[in-house]
């Protein structure tokens with residue numbers, strides 16, 4: 001047996017083993033919805049999915065729904081409890097939402113996720129915006145380009161009072177490679193839109209690097225409590 005056919009026989013063997021193990025694992029760890037814990041194969045069950053009410057675009061920004069209830073719980077599980085299996089259902093939610101908006105994604109060239117700083121990336125191990133971008137990109141056959149990097153660590157904007165949020169992220173971003181976004185039509189993607197400070201800074205660096213068009217998509221929009 002040649003090395004190559006040996007390897008493919010091995011790969012088939014592993015695949016078969018996984019297939020046999022899957023039902024056993026399902027018995028030991030029954031699959032369930034990450035949010036409501038209802039048993040089932042979906043990491044975000046149809047019941048939870050249907051509770052998320054789509055929002056209309058606001059000031060040209062596309063956000064799927066208000067950061068509350070089921071969506072808030074799902075995002076928290078995804079980000080802070082590192083349940084990466086939620087990337088797919090949340091990404092599908094983005095795709096479904098987009099299909100109901102006037103935004104023509106086929107007119108765009110790439111998806112750029114809002115980056116995490118290296119330090120937070122190290123703690124969390126993944127960039128949630130990038131994982132969401134991958135799902136949308138696969139569906140629409142667009143590339144995900146990590147065109148922006150954080151050049152300084154910032155505090156979590158979410159916890160700061162509004163007046164400090166803009167200062168917190170000012171000059172915190174830069175493009176990774178000159179020319180990567182030049183003349184390109186970009187879909188900038190993040191998980192939560194709060195004051196828009198992060199999105200504004202990212203748009204600024206994309207603009208400065210010559211992006212031709214910038215559209216903004218976020219999974220949720222946090223409504224600020226009036227002071």
Ligand SMILES: [Zn+2]
Nearest residue numbers: 033036045048
């Ligand atoms: Zn559920």
